[in-house]
Amino acid sequence: MISIKSLKRYSKKADYTYTLGAYPTFELLNRHPEYVQQVIVSTQAKPEIQEKLDILCRKSQVPCLCNDKVLDKIREKEACIVAGVLRKYEDHIEADKNHIVLVNPSDMGNLGTIIRTGLGFGIRNIAVIEPCVDVFHPKVIRASMGAVFSVHIESFKSFETYRQEAGNKKAYYPFMLKGSVSLSELKQDSSSSFALIFGNESSGLPDSYLELGQPVRIRHTDAIDSLNLAMAAGIAIYEFTKRQDIL
Amino acid sequence: MISIKSLKRYSKKADYTYTLGAYPTFELLNRHPEYVQQVIVSTQAKPEIQEKLDILCRKSQVPCLCNDKVLDKIREKEACIVAGVLRKYEDHIEADKNHIVLVNPSDMGNLGTIIRTGLGFGIRNIAVIEPCVDVFHPKVIRASMGAVFSVHIESFKSFETYRQEAGNKKAYYPFMLKGSVSLSELKQDSSSSFALIFGNESSGLPDSYLELGQPVRIRHTDAIDSLNLAMAAGIAIYEFTKRQDIL
Known part of the structure; x- marks a missing residue:
């Protein structure tokens, strides 16, 4: 286990990452206590937060330490009263389930929001195609509100690799401004x-994806250039899952 | 006109605000040049940005100044290569149009995203019920990507005031976890x-709204507590407008 004093601000190269904030740390302890190395709590944390952490940590035999200096060192811009330290883990998506595929996502907040929305509508498998943001970055974990710990996320070198390894025999729906069918009219x-x-947020999908499955567009007025990526994904996920029984 | 040297970081009390970033500044100059006092551009701005600004500013006779120090002083956390200075203005929503009503929104990013999504789906009238975030804050303007300048936004002291002044004779749809009808089944x-x-992001609508019109819920799995506010609003706006001809 890494010593608390040697903890540094998150780095992509490190083999551990952080949950910054009480809510994602609770989610981590509930879903994957086996990955947690330690929990750090601020002297400013409310008693009910401390109490809840104490119960969860004891149940999983995770050490829970009080240390404001370390929290201040590892936090991102926002204040942080609770952090979990967890080792990064390898994960694989389930080939036979519904997938969300994000090609070159570049915004950590968007990735986290899409993960959370997917989970909310019962899609628990997310493929990300490189180059893309670091899925273990604390900002992704925070934006997902810990939903990352309830889904499978896997990075692939290319869309072709994804297709071969996990995305075979699927109905593909690439979302593109040039999509030939509108989401609301799609069968x-x-x-x-x-x-x-x-x-990607700025560039969308390349035209080559027009040849793949059924390209879909989400109609909007020309008063905006395009919808925000997380919003477009959320609307699509809602529309695709709204008749399912799982909700 | 306020002197460029006396410009300070945004304050709610000031009678002017900023567009921080090239895109919202272009939107401002295109939609409401009459509110713009001046435009400030960084020495680091790309020639094509400078050129576009120059054309827009000359068209509207708005002074465009190059000053990195002032930009650094007025920017929020993120870097900023272009800013517009505009006076705050009074606005009123159109009573006979479709509305989005946000009761006590507390996150500036959410407000901006909802404004942009509303515009994308043809809803150009947004009522916000106080207490709520400052609709003129540069973070709201930035999150909306300048969409604030293409819609009407009006703050009301209470929902009752909104109803009397602008929201009479409307079909009300309060979105609540306890809503009796699911969005996807709503007629x-x-x-x-x-x-x-x-x-509000944390507390939702009070139970008293259950008595108002047709309360609606967006069904989701119990793996999440609730959807993000902007996401819930975006999905609802999409569902309510998807059969309209205006898109």
């Missing part, structure tokens, strides 16, 4: 599981 | 314009 192919595919 | 009342009503 969903229910004979196989689906993959909802979204491009 | 929309098309005989009158609608108001989609959303509560």
Whole structure:
């Protein structure tokens, strides 16, 4: 286990990451206590937060330490009264389930929000295609409000690798401004599981994706250039899952 | 006009605000040049940005000054290469149109995102019920990507004031976890314009709103507590407008 004094601000190279904030730390302790190395709590934390942490940590035999200096060192911009230290882990998506595929996402807040919304609508498998943001970055974990610990997320070198390893025999729906069918008029192919595919925040999906499955557009007025990526993904996920029984 | 040297970091009390970033500044100059006092550009701005600004500013006879020190003083956390200085203005929503009503929104990013999504789906009238975030804050303007300049936004002291002054004779749809009808099964009342009503990020709408119009819930799994406010609003706006011709 890494010593608390040697903890530094998050780095992509490190083999551990952080949950910054009480809520994602609770989620971590509830879902994956086996990954947690320690929990750090501020002297400013409310008694009810301390109490809840204490119960969860004792249950999983995770050390819980009080140390404001370390919290101040590892936090990002925002204040932080609770942090979990966890080792990074390898994960694989389930090939036979519905997928969200994010091609080159570049905003950590968007990635976290999409993970959380996917979980809310019952999609628990998310493929990200490199280059993309670091899925273990504390900002992604925080934006997901800990939902990252309830889903499978896997990075792939390319869309082709994703397709070979996990995305075979799927109904593909790339979301593109040039999509030939509008989301609200789409007839969903229910004979196989689906993959909802979204491009980068600035550049969207390359035209080559027009050849893949059924390209879809979300109609909007020309008063805006495009919807925010997380919003477009959330609306698509809602529309694709709203008739399902799992909700 | 306020002197460039006396410009300070944004304050709610000031009678002017800022567009921070090139995109919202372009939107401001295109939509409401009459409110712009001056534009400030960094020496680091790309030539094509400088050129576009120059054309827009000359068209509207707005002074465009190069000053890195002032930009550094007025920017928020993020870097900023272009800023517009504009006087705050009074605005009123159109009573006969569809409305988004945000009761006590507390997150500036959410407010901006909702404004932008509303505009994308053709809803150009947004009522905010106090207490709430400052709608003129540069973070709201930035999160909306300048969409604030293409819609009407009005603050009201209370929901009752909104109802009396602008929200009469509307089909009300308060969005609540306890809503009796699911969004995906809702039969929309098309005989009158609608108001989609959303509560605060943490507390939602008080139970008293259950008595108002048709309370709606957005079904989701119990793996999450609730959807993000902007996401819930975006999904609702999409569902309510997707059959309209305006898109």
